[in-house]
Amino acid sequence: MEPLVSLESLAKLLDHPLVAPDLTDEQVIAGLELAKRYRIASATVRPCDIDLAVRTLAGSGVTPAAVCGFPHGSSGTATKLYEARDLVRRGAREISLVAAISKLLSREFQYVQMELLQASEVCHKEGALLTVILETAYLSDELKIIGCRCAERAEVDFVQTSTGFAPPGDLLADVVLLRRHLPAEIGVKAAGVQTLDQAIEAYEAGCTRLVTTATAAILDEWTAPQGLRP
Secondary structure (H helix, E strand, O other): OOOOOOHHHHHOOEEEEEOOOOOOHHHHHHHHHHHHHHOOOEEEEOHHHHHHHHHHHOOOOOEEEEEEOOOOOOOOHHHHHHHHHHHHHOOOOEEEEEOOHHHHHOOOHHHHHHHHHHHHHHHHHOOOEEEEEOOHHHOOHHHHHHHHHHHHHOOOOEEEOOOOOOOOOOHHHHHHHHHHOOOOOOEEEEEOOOOHHHHHHHHHOOOOEEEOOOHHHHHHHHHOHHHOOO
8 A cells, every 4th residue: 555645645535424313404514514625535424314415515526425224234125225226316426335234144145145236236327336334343254254255246346344333343453354355446444433543554454445423633633743644
């Protein structure tokens, strides 16, 4: 990995999630405006907020994204596909779909594989990217690797370490494991990064997107004297 050399390069790694259940419209708008102000890569919202996100982010260069099957991946495949299709048609350019946790734990791998294949087709047909969220806190390393294989076969665009709603795991170890078991063309998203040091560690471990609610703090720390990097 090439070292991060500028505020702009760091900003383009960041995804700002606005998915907490208690966020008001005003708070979502404030988060979207923050994403615009810092010129980050993307902002991810709840399905009910995608119209608001598309309008607010229009012309900003920040990608409007939305979650699907969130937060536990327990919706049936038909429901997830309908949701993904609806979100893309309403303007979402990235979909973050939660892999069916219970099906991975039950070793129903064909179910997971077919769901990801169909979701990938739905998104790519409309020119949108697909992120698959593996809730790594609940999965053994073996199941994480199998999840990566399913994602690879489905030709998804990113695999993400968590939703942020599960118990925290070993983020850095998960980034290393996912990167090792995914092809180079599939990016790794590290979720839950809170500091500049964590962001740099995750990037150097191979992640290509940082999912964080600490967007402003991380970018402001970079510009502070103690946050400067050669």
